[in-house]
Amino acid sequence: MKCPLCGSLDDKVLESRQNISGTSIRRRRECNSCAYRFTSYERIEETPLMVIKSDGRRQPFDIKKIERGLNRALEKRAVPSVTIENILNKIEDEAAILGKASHEIPSIQIGEIVLKKLYELDRVAYIRFASVYKKFNDVAEFVNEIEKIED
Template sequence: MKCPFCSSENTRVIDSRPADDNNSIRRRRLCDDCGKRFTTYEKVETIPLIVIKKDNTREQYDRSKIEGGVLRACHKRPISVNQINQLVDEVETEIFNREEKEIPSSLIGELVMDKLKDLEAVAYVRFASVYREFKDVNTFMSELKKMLDK
């Protein structure tokens, strides 16, 4: 590992521990030439995942898009940031466990809706109204009836 200060390749690890997310390792390193310390993170390399959108365009998977949608659905609801992060982690785990290189956005949306349904009803309906593109009140009401019947 090159030193970011003097570009020397003569560095060594002096401390290693799991990072906060428990999905990476935080390493403190020491440069033997200049004596400065720096931190690096080591993370498991995942296969690049491509999302197939509704209009058949493709784009690289972006976790922040799922987070953004869930955050908007949970706005002003009694749901903690930890619960939201756990939901997104669960969806992401299911996606990557499929070990596919391409995944339809519709599948991601359904996974998020399933998790939201268990977490909070209002957040679920909010997400579903955008995801399923409710055109009128009748389709909205039919989704609410499905929720109430269960």
């Protein structure tokens, strides 16, 4: 490990500790050249989950984008923030499971997961989200979706 003070590559490990979840190791080190002490961390490098957009572009999965969409759909609805957090966790887990093999998931699948969760939680929020997600162009599409809910 390169010393942040003098740049030497000669150091020794004084102490190693694993974090509680076991996902990283913290090491206290001392440079053999200048005696400077510093900390390094080791983590498993995971391939990030990529979202395949409808136009073929790929971008990293971002739960914050889904959170913004949910918050818009649930605006002025009586849904506690704890419930929203739980839904976000479930969406993230489902997306990770579906994309585990290839580290990719189509945005369509993510949208369907969100729609399913909103349908179970709040039908008005479901319609709000569906109107944007399914790109409703006129009132007839709203009516058709509402009729599906009522059936």
